[in-house]
Amino acid sequence: RKEVEQDPGPFNVPEGATVAFNCTYSNSASQSFFWYRQDCRKEPKLLMSVYSSGNEDGRFTAQLNRASQYISLLIRDSKLSDSATYLCVVNSPHQAGTALIFGKGTTLSVSS
Amino acid sequence: DAMVIQNPRYQVTQFGKPVTLSCSQTLNHNVMYWYQQKSSQAPKLLFHYYDKDFNNEADTPDNFQSRRPNTSFCFLDIRSPGLGDAAMYLCATRKTGGNYGYTFGSGTRLTVV
Numbered sequence: 001r002k003e004v005e006q007d008p009g010p011f012n013v014p015e016g017a018t019v020a021f022n023c024t025y026s027n028s029a030s031q032s033f034f035w036y037r038q039d040c041r042k043e044p045k046l047l048m049s050v051y052s053s054g055n056e057d058g059r060f061t062a063q064l065n066r067a068s069q070y071i072s073l074l075i076r077d078s079k080l081s082d083s084a085t086y087l088c089v090v091n092s093p094h095q096a097g098t099a100l101i102f103g104k105g106t107t108l109s110v111s112s
Numbered sequence: 113d114a115m116v117i118q119n120p121r122y123q124v125t126q127f128g129k130p131v132t133l134s135c136s137q138t139l140n141h142n143v144m145y146w147y148q149q150k151s152s153q154a155p156k157l158l159f160h161y162y163d164k165d166f167n168n169e170a171d172t173p174d175n176f177q178s179r180r181p182n183t184s185f186c187f188l189d190i191r192s193p194g195l196g197d198a199a200m201y202l203c204a205t206r207k208t209g210g211n212y213g214y215t216f217g218s219g220t221r222l223t224v225v
Contacts, residue, residue, distance in 0.1 A: 043202055043219045095167040102154040
């Protein structure tokens with residue numbers, strides 16, 4: 001079982017749509033959780049951290065369910081500029097410290 | 113601005129010819145990571161340095177080596193690149209001891225011809 005699993009998509013949605021991405025992780029000792037955004041041929045960039053209480057940043061809402069080891073990202077009112085790959089990322093205990101473990105990513109394409 | 117810099121952004125090397133990718137940071141972060149990301153795949157951790165301590169992933173090929181001569185610099189050496197080593201190589205840093213996030217470099221895209 002992969003450490004972090006995501007539906008790869010692609011998700012093709014019109015502008016203004018609401019879209020949700022899901023992710024599961026296998027290491028119950030994981031400490032922190034993130035969504036990263038990656039544009040084509042660029043490095044991943046932090047979109048937002050994910051907290052157990054749920055958190056919102058503008059049109060983006062992230063949720064964490066530690067019991068189910070499940071993370072979600074909701075994007076409301078999609079924009080063309082939201083087209084990218086969204087990586088679910090988990091910070092897990094690893095050897096001498098911790099390391100980020102990435103999911104494969106979910107591709108979003110927003111069209112006009 | 114403090115940042116993580118990877119050089120070069122694009123590297124073309126010949127099959128079997130040793131190549132070195134570099135990463136430097138002005139953040140004084142004590143942990144540095146190297147990830148490999150192939151097309152349409154997740155970034156995969158190759159190894160990391162926790163201060164001077166080198167930590168290798170079990171499935172990182174022997175063909176890949178790393179050096180960290182000081183806090184600021186970390187190098188990825190590929191001794192005999194194969195076609196399957198073509199990928200984006202990402203360097204990331206982190207500071208321990210607090211709620212510090214990871215900082216990524218812009219990556220080096222390696223092509224093997």
